Amino acid sequence: MTSLTSNGKALTIKKTFSRETAVSIDIQADKSIIWALLINASDYPRWNSTVISIEGIITKGGKIQLKSTLDPKRVFKLLVKEFDADNKLVWGDTMGKRVYTLLSVGNGLTNFTMNEKIGGPIFPLFAKMIPPFDKSFEQFASDLKKEAETIGNAK
Amino acid sequence: MTIEQLTNEFELARPQLKSYILRITASIEDTEDIVQDSFIKASQKIDRFRGDSSIKTWIFTIASNLAKDNLRAKKRWTENVNDICRSKALTDPNYFPELMQIQHTSPHGQFEVKEHITFCLACISKSLPLEQQICILLKEVHEFKVSEIAQILDTSEAMAKYYLHEGRAKMISIFDGRCALINKEGACHQCSELNGIFNPKQNFETEKNKIEMAKVSDKGDKEHLLDLRLQIVRETDPFSSNGSELQLHHLEYNRRAMENYPEKN
Numbered sequence: 325m326t327s328l329t330s331n332g333k334a335l336t337i338k339k340t341f342s343r344e345t346a347v348s349i350d351i352q353a354d355k356s357i358i359w360a361l362l363i364n365a366s367d368y369p370r371w372n373s374t375v376i377s378i379e380g381i382i383t384k385g386g387k388i389q390l391k392s393t394l395d396p397k398r399v400f401k402l403l404v405k406e407f408d409a410d411n412k413l414v415w416g417d418t419m420g421k422r423v424y425t426l427l428s429v430g431n432g433l434t435n436f437t438m439n440e441k442i443g444g445p446i447f448p449l450f451a452k453m454i455p456p457f458d459k460s461f462e463q464f465a466s467d468l469k470k471e472a473e474t475i476g477n478a479k
Numbered sequence: 480m481t482i483e484q485l486t487n488e489f490e491l492a493r494p495q496l497k498s499y500i501l502r503i504t505a506s507i508e509d510t511e512d513i514v515q516d517s518f519i520k521a522s523q524k525i526d527r528f529r530g531d532s533s534i535k536t537w538i539f540t541i542a543s544n545l546a547k548d549n550l551r552a553k554k555r556w557t558e559n560v561n562d563i564c565r566s567k568a569l570t571d572p573n574y575f576p577e578l579m580q581i582q583h584t585s586p587h588g589q590f591e592v593k594e595h596i597t598f599c600l601a602c603i604s605k606s607l608p609l610e611q612q613i614c615i616l617l618k619e620v621h622e623f624k625v626s627e628i629a630q631i632l633d634t635s636e637a638m639a640k641y642y643l644h645e646g647r648a649k650m651i652s653i654f655d656g657r658c659a660l661i662n663k664e665g666a667c668h669q670c671s672e673l674n675g676i677f678n679p680k681q682n683f684e685t686e687k688n689k690i691e692m693a694k695v696s697d698k699g700d701k702e703h704l705l706d707l708r709l710q711i712v713r714e715t716d717p718f719s720s721n722g723s724e725l726q727l728h729h730l731e732y733n734r735r736a737m738e739n740y741p742e743k744n
Contacts, residue, residue, distance in 0.1 A: 354637035361641070370648055475644040476637070479625070 330435055332465050334458035338451075342443025345457040348435060349465040353476030355410045355426045355434045361471060362413055362424055371471040374460045383407055388415065394460050419444065432476075436468060480528050488534040489518050495621055496542055498717055502601045502616055503546045503609075505734040507727060513549060517542040532630050536623070540631045543613060556605040556737045558653045561669050563740055564602075564733040574732065575676070578725060582677055587724040590677030592686050594722045595670040596660075597715040600708060602733055603653055604646075610634075611646030618643055619709040651701045654708065660687065661696035661704050677725075 328335050332349040351358060361371065365378040365388060376396055380388035384407035390400040405421060406414035413424040420442030427435040438461060442454065493514065501510045520541050521528075528537055557563070568574040582588040604612045610632060617623040617631060629639040659665035671683045678686075687693045692707035717723055717730075 354635070356635050356637040357641050360638060364645070367645055370645075370652075475640050478640050478644060 334461040341447050344441040346439040347461040347465045348437040351434050351469045351472050353472035357475050358472045359410045372467045374464045492535045492538050513545045536627045543631050558606040560602045564736045567736045581725050585724040589721045591722050592670050594726050597712045598726045607646050611642045614642040615646045620712050651705050660693045
């Protein structure tokens with residue numbers, strides 16, 4: 325997604341048949357700490373205020389059930405589609421996919437990017453029913469940064 | 480390194496190593512075996528020691544690997560371990576007579592609340608994933624550096640920090656929700672119950688006020704409360720404290736109860 329900067333601010337691009345939201349932030353922590361936070365399903369509610377629960381195991385081919393504060397009554401049944409340790413994690417369903425990317429950028433900094441694209445031929449019919457992701461994405465990135473940096477700074 | 484050097488270092492590390500392995504396995508017999516096997520393995524591998532770590536770290540690495548092998552097929556405990564074992568003990572006609580016998584005949588049979596706190600932490604820590612339990616014991620009880628823990632666990636320092644952080648967060652949450660010493664609403668009063676049985680003339684409130692963790696519990700710093708709890712554990716050798724025999728019996732009882740839980744038919 326173009327024009328995305330690593331300032332923790334989300335950016336959404338709306339098209340007729342899709343909507344794509346992304347956020348990027350630099351985190352002063354080792355990639356493996358951030359990766360550990362991203363793949364430990366049961367630990368999410370402790371540090372991530374946008375997640376109510378994630379059940380299942382986040383591993384390649386794993387099926388997870390996610391409850392988000394965005395829509396607390398819904399349970400999103402998702403499949404882990406890519407699992408490249410310390411680098412890239414992708415989960416999604418038939419409607420769309422969420423991509424997490426980690427990139428070392430030097431001086432102990434890791435760039436974290438989260439991107440979700442939803443869409444399809446019937447997307448215009450229900451587009452208005454899907455709440456905006458921007459605030460939730462920004463909160464996710466902020467929570468992840470705070471938690472990873474707390475762990476990274478521990479003596 | 481010569482075998483004499485190894486033997487000297489091993490004997491220096493032995494008391495700490497025994498406490499560490501006991502808290503991981505909750506089994507006196509397994510602890511004795513693992514500590515002995517660690518020495519044998521270290522002796523056999525003495526030529527491979529390159530000095531990349533201290534001898535003590537190397538010994539703890541060998542022992543940790545043996546403990547992990549020992550626990551591989553065993554399930555982790557649950558955070559309500561003390562409730563489960565209490566229920567079992569209350570219906571077991573032998574439980575209290577055995578403890579009373581130890582109290583009356585053993586020089587290490589006194590009941591002290593502080594020692595029960597260390598027993599309790601050993602039980603609760605077994606509900607954490609093993610890596611988290613190992614990290615907490617090594618860092619907070621045996622005072623290894625994160626870099627040394629990473630060597631012992633054969634992982635990165637970052638992951639060791641993560642295990643430590645998550646383990647601490649879980650312990651704080653469990654104790655905050657359960658322990659009546661620090662939370663008036665806490666469901667577990669086992670230390671005061673047992674103190675009433677073993678020391679009927681003592682005033683529990685007086686005993687409680689001798690414990691810094693209980694005294695400052697209303698100040699709300701949960702990280703600090705865990706640090707104070709871990710300080711008590713650091714100061715207690717489970718094999719030689721005033722009530723070690725009583726608490727070891729209790730720990731063995733819990734281990735057997737948890738190995739059979741849910742009850743096998």
